[in-house]
Amino acid sequence: METNHIEAFRTALAVQLGVSEQHISLFGKGRQGLYALLRALEIGEGDEVILPAFTCVVVPNAILYAGASPVYVDIEPCTFNASVKNIEAALTPRTKAIIVQNTFGLSPDFDPIIELAHQHGIFIIEDCAHGFGGQYKGQANGTLGDAAFFSTQWNKPFSTGLGGFVYAKSPHLAKAMREKELKLQAPSRLFEWSLRMQLLARKYLLRPALYWPLLKLYRKLSNWSIVSGSSESTELVSTEMPKNYLRAFGKNQAREGLRALSHFNELLAHRQKVAAFYDDLFRSLELPRPHVPSYASHGWLRYPFLVKDREKFLRKAEQERIPVGDWMRSPLHPVSSDWSQWKYRYGEYPTGEYLSAHVLNLLTDADITEKQLTRIADFLRKNIHELMPLPQALQGKPVQCTQLEEAGIG
Numbered sequence: 125m126e127t128n129h130i131e132a133f134r135t136a137l138a139v140q141l142g143v144s145e146q147h148i149s150l151f152g153k154g155r156q157g158l159y160a161l162l163r164a165l166e167i168g169e170g171d172e173v174i175l176p177a178f179t180c181v182v183v184p185n186a187i188l189y190a191g192a193s194p195v196y197v198d199i200e201p202c203t204f205n206a207s208v209k210n211i212e213a214a215l216t217p218r219t220k221a222i223i224v225q226n227t228f229g230l231s232p233d234f235d236p237i238i239e240l241a242h243q244h245g246i247f248i249i250e251d252c253a254h255g256f257g258g259q260y261k262g263q264a265n266g267t268l269g270d271a272a273f274f275s276t277q278w279n280k281p282f283s284t285g286l287g288g289f290v291y292a293k294s295p296h297l298a299k300a301m302r303e304k305e306l307k308l309q310a311p312s313r314l315f316e317w318s319l320r321m322q323l324l325a326r327k328y329l330l331r332p333a334l335y336w337p338l339l340k341l342y343r344k345l346s347n348w349s350i351v352s353g354s355s356e357s358t359e360l361v362s363t364e365m366p367k368n369y370l371r372a373f374g375k376n377q378a379r380e381g382l383r384a385l386s387h388f389n390e391l392l393a394h395r396q397k398v399a400a401f402y403d404d405l406f407r408s409l410e411l412p413r414p415h416v417p418s419y420a421s422h423g424w425l426r427y428p429f430l431v432k433d434r435e436k437f438l439r440k441a442e443q444e445r446i447p448v449g450d451w452m453r454s455p456l457h458p459v460s461s462d463w464s465q466w467k468y469r470y471g472e473y474p475t476g477e478y479l480s481a482h483v484l485n486l487l488t489d490a491d492i493t494e495k496q497l498t499r500i501a502d503f504l505r506k507n508i509h510e511l512m513p514l515p516q517a518l519q520g521k522p523v524q525c526t527q528l529e530e531a532g533i534g
Contacts, residue, residue, distance in 0.1 A: 129378040136385045137289060140256075141264045147292050149301040152311065152371030154253050154275030154288025159186040160370070161271055161290055164300040165247055167192050167220045174214050175223040175251075176206040177473035178480060181456040182359055183223065183251060184466045189365040194466065195219070196455075198473040202415045204428065205232035208240055221247040226255025226265055228451070228485060229281065229395075229425035230414055234260050234268050241269075249273070253288075256281040257392045258423035265423065266291050271301075276377070279449075281425055282384040282391065284377040285319045308372035320376045360458065363465050392423065395488040398497065399424035402486055405501050411511055426451060426485035430512035434484060437510050446503045447492075449485040482512060 130150065138145035151157040167173065168191040175183055177196035184194040197210040204227035211222055222241055224232055241248045248269030255265035256274055266272035274280075276287040292298040311319075358366045384391075399422070406413045406429065414428055426449055431437040434450070441448040454460050455476045456468055463470045470477070486500065504511065 129375050129382065130373060133373075133378040133381045133385075134289075136382055140385060140388065141267055141291060143267060143291060146302070147295075147298040149290045149292070149298075149305040150373035151288050151290065151305065151308070152373060153277065153286055154273050155182040155186050156370050157273040157288045157290040158183065158249070158251075159189055160301060160304045161249065161273060161292070162186065162190040162192065162221070164292075164297060164304060165221065165271075167247075170218060171220040172216060172218040173221045173223060174206075174211055174219060176225050176227075176476070177455045177468070178204060178227065178452060178476035179223075179225060179251070179456065180253070180452075181459045181466065184456065184468070185359055185363060185365075188363045188466070189369070192220070193218075194468075196468055196473060199227075199476045199479070201475055201479065203232050204228060204230055204414075204479070206237075208233075208236040211237060212240055215244060215246075219244070219246055221249050223249045223251050224269060225251040226253075226258060226423070228414070228428050229254045229258055229423035230428075231255065231258050231260045231265060231417075231420035231422060233417070233419060235419075238269065247271070253280060254425045255423055257388065257395075259421040261419050267293070270294070271297060276381060276384075279425075281423055282381070282388050284373075284381040284384065285323050287373055287377045287381070289373070305372070308370055309368070310372045311374040315371075316374050316376050319374070323376070323380055361462075391490050394490055394492075395424040396422075398488040398492055399427050401497050401501075402427045405504065409505070409508055409511070411508075424488050427488060428483050428485045430479070430482045431484055431510055432482070432512060433510065434482065437484065437507070440507060440510070441503070444499075444503055446500055447487050447496075449487060451485055452480050452483060454480050 131145075134145045134148050134150060137148050149157065149160070151160065162168075162173070171192040172195045173187045173192050174195045174197055175187070176199050178199045187194045195214050197206045197214045199205055200207045205225050222237065224234065224237055226232070238248055250266050250269045250272035252266040252272045253275035258265040260268055266274060271290060271292045273290050274288055276282060276284040276289070278285065290301055292301050358364065403413055403416075412430060414422075416422065438448060438450060451457060455470075455473060456463065456466055457480070459466070
């Protein structure tokens with residue numbers, strides 16, 4: 125029965141992406157899929173992997189666990205993703221892979237990066253933790269490069285509680301990844317039971333009005349290892365691989381994934397509708413908006429915007445029960461110090477560091493209703509002086525992705 129659910133989930137993923145289920149491998153978390161992928165590509169000691177200096181710390185962790193070195197590049201303010209120019213400048217004879225990210229569900233311009241990688245014989249790995257459901261030139265995010273890893277954790281495009289998967293394009297790499305999946309240790313009964321309880325609690329308790337108290341409770345319980353959090357505490361303070369890091373995808377995750385995928389297209393349409401509402405609102409307030417290029421159909425996991433004082437703005441949002449996300453709190457979210465152990469040199473990536481000091485994001489989840497959107501709009505209008513207006517953002521500093529052509533700039 126367990127295998128049936130898992131294989132049905134694999135097939136449902138393949139249908140959604142328009143690929144063969146033989147090319148999909150399942151893991152306990154997306155980051156574990158990345159680690160397994162690096163090992164399957166024989167990337168290790170002495171090799172370099174390029175990634176944006178605006179990511180989650182678990183990504184460089186996986187690179188370091190594999191024995192390779194992360195090489196960071198600054199991001200574009202218009203996509204929150206690395207530019208081909210910055211990537212090319214970071215290439216060395218030791219570069220073996222480039223990780224291309226779909227930050228907040230916003231698609232980067234893939235073609236120039238893929239062309240560069242092909243010229244140098246370098247693997248392209250898509251970080252699709254935020255990108256599932258989006259498209260680039262009509263092709264599903266995650267199917268453009270040589271491989272991609274996805275997250276299906278709590279706040280991702282669709283959730284299985286915890287979990288992730290990998291798509292590998294070549295049959296040889298796909299076979300190697302499936303072999304690695306088969307060697308994973310199955311989740312314990314305690315883990316399965318704990319996750320099931322958390323999924324039920326999320327289903328019946330998580331509402332916009334309860335966003336702040338539940339978020340605080342979840343983070344506290346996660347730090348105490350009482351609930352299954354996205355990251356173990358050791359992953360945020362050390363580059364040493366945690367014990368039992370690798371784990372198989374479980375039956376409860378598969379069941380939840382099948383349920384979520386059965387109405388994913390409706391959820392995606394909802395996210396895009398909510399993002400369009402936010403876009404109209406920010407346009408009316410003459411404030412920067414995320415870039416919507418002709419080449420992409422964004423998945424809109426979150427709608428990013430800039431504020432002058434993040435902590436002050438978050439306090440006000442909590443007081444008025446307005447759900448606001450705090451991704452990405454740092455260039456290696458959520459790490460705020462001791463950067464060197466991740467081989468990150470703070471001060472060398474000004475755009476990512478500036479954005480990570482000022483960015484917040486609005487939710488696009490299924491439970492965001494029209495009434496809630498009205499409350500959010502009223503809150504933003506009332507606190508417009510706290511938002512980062514376009515003229516100030518352009519005064520010699522990197523800016524959030526903006527429709528620059530409409531402002532007559534660039």
